Amino acid sequence: MYMDLIISRNPRSGEVLKEIPKSPIQSLPLVFERASRAQALWSKLSVKKRAQKLLQLREVLCRKVDELAAVIHEENGKPVIEAYICEILPAIELLTYFSGIAPSKLKDKNIKLRNPLLRYRKSTLTYWPLGTVAVISPWNYPFFLAFGDIAVAVLTGNAVVFKPSEFSSQVGLKIQELFDEAGFPTDLVQTLCGEGDLGAAIIDQKPAKIFFTGSVRTGKAIMKQASQNLTPVTLELGGKDAMIVLPDADLDYASSAALWGGYTNSGQACASVERLIVHESIAKRFAELLKEKLTHLTPGVDLGVVTMDKQKQIYEEHLLDAREKGAEFICGGIMSGDRTRMIPTLVGGAAIENTKIYNEETFGPVIAMTTFRTVQEAIQKANNSPYGLLASVITSNLSLGEEVARELHVGSVMINEVLFSAGLPETPWGGLKDSGIGRKHAEMGLYEFVNVRHINRPVMNFFSFKSLWWFPYSENQREFFRAWIRLYQGGWFEKLANTPHFLWCLVKFLKGEPRL
Numbered sequence: 001m002y003m004d005l006i007i008s009r010n011p012r013s014g015e016v017l018k019e020i021p022k023s024p025i026q027s028l029p030l031v032f033e034r035a036s037r038a039q040a041l042w043s044k045l046s047v048k049k050r051a052q053k054l055l056q057l058r059e060v061l062c063r064k065v066d067e068l069a070a071v072i073h074e075e076n077g078k079p080v081i082e083a084y085i086c087e088i089l090p091a092i093e094l095l096t097y098f099s100g101i102a103p104s105k106l107k108d109k110n111i112k113l114r115n116p117l118l119r120y121r122k123s124t125l126t127y128w129p130l131g132t133v134a135v136i137s138p139w140n141y142p143f144f145l146a147f148g149d150i151a152v153a154v155l156t157g158n159a160v161v162f163k164p165s166e167f168s169s170q171v172g173l174k175i176q177e178l179f180d181e182a183g184f185p186t187d188l189v190q191t192l193c194g195e196g197d198l199g200a201a202i203i204d205q206k207p208a209k210i211f212f213t214g215s216v217r218t219g220k221a222i223m224k225q226a227s228q229n230l231t232p233v234t235l236e237l238g239g240k241d242a243m244i245v246l247p248d249a250d251l252d253y254a255s256s257a258a259l260w261g262g263y264t265n266s267g268q269a270c271a272s273v274e275r276l277i278v279h280e281s282i283a284k285r286f287a288e289l290l291k292e293k294l295t296h297l298t299p300g301v302d303l304g305v306v307t308m309d310k311q312k313q314i315y316e317e318h319l320l321d322a323r324e325k326g327a328e329f330i331c332g333g334i335m336s337g338d339r340t341r342m343i344p345t346l347v348g349g350a351a352i353e354n355t356k357i358y359n360e361e362t363f364g365p366v367i368a369m370t371t372f373r374t375v376q377e378a379i380q381k382a383n384n385s386p387y388g389l390l391a392s393v394i395t396s397n398l399s400l401g402e403e404v405a406r407e408l409h410v411g412s413v414m415i416n417e418v419l420f421s422a423g424l425p426e427t428p429w430g431g432l433k434d435s436g437i438g439r440k441h442a443e444m445g446l447y448e449f450v451n452v453r454h455i456n457r458p459v460m461n462f463f464s465f466k467s468l469w470w471f472p473y474s475e476n477q478r479e480f481f482r483a484w485i486r487l488y489q490g491g492w493f494e495k496l497a498n499t500p501h502f503l504w505c506l507v508k509f510l511k512g513e514p515r516l
């Protein structure tokens, strides 16, 4: 890349698509000041009005869908249909879902206080925007991941400073265009193009929160930097997702699931099936079927290209390591002649579990396969990973599938499906361990974008009654609180037996010395 330009390239041909000026780092204070001004006005609108605006955005998106899909295809290299299925449709679903739930979910919520002695007070939760948040996103789903975060951020009353990946800046600018055309206020969403140094400089501006999607390495660096100002973060990071195929699985179905789960987006998906854990009794037949189906995938139609050159180094490193350690290549294992694709690869054998290709995120059209004998062994193998994003279980026995699911240490489990739950806005998305912190989507995802304020007040004013725990401390007060604690002790009989003493202590205390 040139000093002051981001060069957007077609990853198939290497052709320069656009030269995009880098956003100057020194402009960031002004960017944040403008965002804060826009946010102050925007947050005064009711949630309902903001939700209506989101539906206008959906309208603009629907009208521009082909133009957008073309840009995603050109800059990212994925087939146009994958732009429809995995980027635009989930975004439309997300706008529809969140504009529908936000007005009721962000309404004040009353909390009934449980303790009878505190019933003269009531509690309410109120939700309010965070302020100006940062959205920093990757290149693999360059539209949906960033667009979804920005949409929910503005719906909840925030302003957004958005940095797309340097490998998807054109798609990033398209996102900006959509918000502008839908009539969102100037400066509410600001897209800045640049590399990691720009991302780091954005964090130095102390955004109210950072919504980051990307690699574990960058996630850790961001969290470390954010800790300087105690800036909260949600981190959606990598995965090495396992698919467990139980011995009763329909093999045609299971191999088709692995085919899409492992090779859609050319395997450049955080929730790709990268590890297959197949019962030993069906492993041979399963591998044959999957290998056969792989021969039917057509480059350019079903399979896109490797978006980022840097990925090829990881593929080569993982392939070399697998070869050196004696893994068995069932198919693939090499780059295409023009080096724009990796030939879809399935690798297994006795040594597989010691290889990088089985243990580390490859982020390419690669599945590493191992076998198991007992269900417990399959669960143990699936959980034996530093990642915990998503897992799949394929079985004819749905109860057993659910039993297995409940043992898996991941954010989501799909039974007889793969990968696509990231596109279900009503279900939470996110991982544990190295796969990240926090959840997006669903109600819990909505609350990631707001502050919660708890207000506690008396039902009405009783100025003559001062709280029991206020000064001065006295012997009667001590006895009363001791009697109160005793009420929690033992079974119902014991509680009942302790009640008269409690009431006697209460009366004695209330009749005693006045509160200060």
Ligand code: NAD
Pocket: 136, 137, 138, 139, 140, 141, 145, 163, 164, 165, 166, 194, 195, 196, 197, 198, 199, 200, 213, 214, 215, 216, 217, 218, 219, 221, 222, 235, 236, 237, 238, 239, 269, 270, 271, 361, 363, 389, 430, 431, 435, 436
């Ligand atoms: P990356 O970490 O290299 O870059 C992501 C973004 O961070 C880019 O915009 C980049 O410019 C920026 N960045 C880099 N260094 C930075 C720094 N020091 N401070 C601030 N920002 C910085 O990741 P990538 O290669 O773009 O994306 C691939 C990774 O993303 C994979 O590991 C994949 O699993 C993960 N991912 C996760 C999810 C999920 O939902 N969990 C979704 C998609 C991708």
